[in-house]
Amino acid sequence: MSGISQSPHPPARARQLSWLRVLILGLLLFIVTVLVMYWTHNTNLYPTVIVIGNFLVPVVFVAFLYDHQQITSLTPEMIAKSFVMGGVLGVLGASILESLLLPKPTGPNDPISLRSGMIIALIEEGCKIAAVMLLARKIRHDAPIDGLLLGAAVGMGFAALESTGYAFNALIYNQGFVGASIVETVLRGLIAPFGHGTWTAVLGAVLFRESKPHRFRITFPVVMAFIFVVVLHGCWDGLPHTIRVVIPPGLPISLASIVISILGLGTLFLVYRGAEREPAVPET
Template sequence: MTYSTSAATPATVVSGRRRPAWAVILITGLILWLATVAVTFATANANLVPTLVLLGSFLVPVTFVAWAYGHRDEVITVEALFRLFVVGGILGVLGASVLETYLLHPSVWMFVGVGLIEEGVKLAALWLLTRHLAGKSIRSGVVLGATVGFGFAAFESAGYALNALITVDGLSLRALVETEILRGLLAPFGHGLWTAILGGLLFATAAKTRHFRLTGGLILGYLGVALLHALWDSMHGIAVYLTWVITSTSGQQALFERGWIPQPTDQQAHLFTLFSIGGTVLITLIALYWLRRVWRSGRHTA
């Protein structure tokens, strides 16, 4: 398998300089989103809410797809990227919704189930939509897997934004905007990153036969990615638990045993923030290192 070295991101000429398409999309989309936020707050026009939700939820994922187009293998077409982003993302969201509704119940292991289900449905969608793709390579798998993951993230973020909008006190534009900012910043380090790893591992199984196979390496990779996903989702609870174990006083424990939630001290608040952010960063670094190993392994199969 050979890789195209001539593929370049479509660019826009600005003042004599060529800007890559993904940068143009990101900058233009961000300006439009900020303008929509300002006008929506100023006018309280509920008709602008769908625009606000769609722009905020899809800006970062679509920017990645534009970047991926410029770094794609030559066998990957625009139609394939669009299909994987939209169809793969929707299939993943629908599959996860059905399975999580009927299989998961509140427990300490719930986030493990979420990780297994969501990574499983994204992997299945990728498998289904690319099984007839010619010239399967590890690097193609990384790009296409990330595309499915970002599609999943975009549709999921739209749902979270709408849920944040609706509160017991009415519609909260502030909560919607805060949710979209948070999820937009985290999008590159969540679903897109995890499914990129799985995509590379899946396509590695087709290195010789050009047909996907269920191998031990793929199963272990799936379980590892699902674990990273579960740890990411449960990091808030883990941070609370670690802070409580390390710093809780006898007085706080007595209040908790009586059914009261004790007020955290400043030290506990700082420690919780450290554990929460530090844990998330650590998970991200592990996933990035893993993805780098998978990507570099593609050189040996070219």
């Protein structure tokens, strides 16, 4: 099998905690880098702060999923390749199509209509799953857990790059105020687990479950899964100003975002448990 090899795994307990070590180390690096940047007034550290901040949660999210399963044949190298290449391909494809199909926003805080949100979702979810299929074209793609992990990696790579762009835009639109960019980075890091990685992981798992070892099949369940994640994504983008609830310390959160987050993570949990129990289908 090209691109995939079976590798020995460390003890299950150690594997299941490795994501936590990554999270703690990443948080320490982020905090120390921010403090040193402000203390020394060295703006050359700004790119380091933004990269660490925007990539930390996506990397931890993928590491958590990878660490808590034992049946995939995907290597860490394949996951890393999907994170980087899939994220880049997804962002590039979405940028081109969105520039052609959507009006150019005049500012970073322009509200997105539900219609525009659905178009964005259709484009971005299509580009991400296309990246998954491209990366998996030379490997067996009949094990749902593999599709879930590849989808999570591509989706979180997309999220990390997108968040980095948002942080850079915050810097520009706030006339070089670094604090605004860091706040944007932290906020997008907090919401990262509820978005791109979850949606593409769900769709990737369904796609692999329905496919043959070396041939993708776009069946009715795949189409329904695609529609489901597009609707979640579109509502996430297009319903940001619905009823809000306030949580301590006075932070307003969209009620729609809470509902969408629960639906997305709940579906991912069910798909994940099903994928763990479902072996690859022998090629016929």
